[in-house]
Amino acid sequence: MFGKPIAAGNLFIGSFDTGPVLTDPLSATRFGMPFNKIPLSLEGYFKYTAGAVVTDEKMNVLNMTDSCDIYAVLYNRKELVESQKAIKKPLDYLTGHNILKDPSVVAIAKLQNGAPTAGNDFAKFSIPFIYSTTVDDVAIASLDYNIAIVMSSSKYGDRFIGAVGSKLIIDDLKVITK
Known part of the structure; x- marks a missing residue:
């Protein structure tokens, strides 16, 4: 009905705004939470099974194998807001x-x-x-940075490309800090 027949299973740090989910689904994700440490690595364990048939947003079959995606991002929230001064309601999160x-x-x-x-x-x-x-130590201590962690059962799920049945299991996830 909205041209988005599949959505990848995912888990992330942040929040989800259901308002734009049908008109602008990439804006529905609000990634990140305040973080006061300097991260060195993201560690854990995963088990991944790819679904049998990868399709695109129009359900066309693609000749590829699905893969999962795991990543973390550290960003300066104050710089993000500052860069949007001209916008009426600047965002303090990534989408x-x-x-x-x-x-x-x-x-x-x-x-x-x-x-x-x-x-x-x-x-x-x-x-x-x-x-x-370089990370500003004073800004980190003042919680001016956010960390976002994203885990998805389909690497290209944000483009509505993936396989029904792809399954990602994560265990013992941790951020190692300085």
Whole structure:
């Protein structure tokens, strides 16, 4: 009915605004929460099974295997708000539109290979945060930064590409800090 026949299963730190979910679903996600530490890595265990058939937003079958996505983002919330001065109601959170590319993002930890895991075993991951700029220690202590963690059963779920039946299980997730 709205051209979005599938949605990837996901879990993230933040909130979800149901208001724009049908007209602008990427704006419905509000990523992040205040964080007062400098993250070094995102660690945990995952088990992933890809669904059998990957389709796009029009349910066209794609010749690819689904993969999961796990990542964390540290961003400067005050810089984000400052960059939107001209907007009547500036946002103090990232959305699906800008989570990985907004200039306020200072560090990203992203799983490189979200392929299905072997058998029934969990795979351990330890993903280092890659910094694009220096973190201001005073601003971190003042809770001017947010951290967002996103885990999705379909890497391209934000584009409504994925496989029905893809399943991601996460265990013992933690952020290692300085």
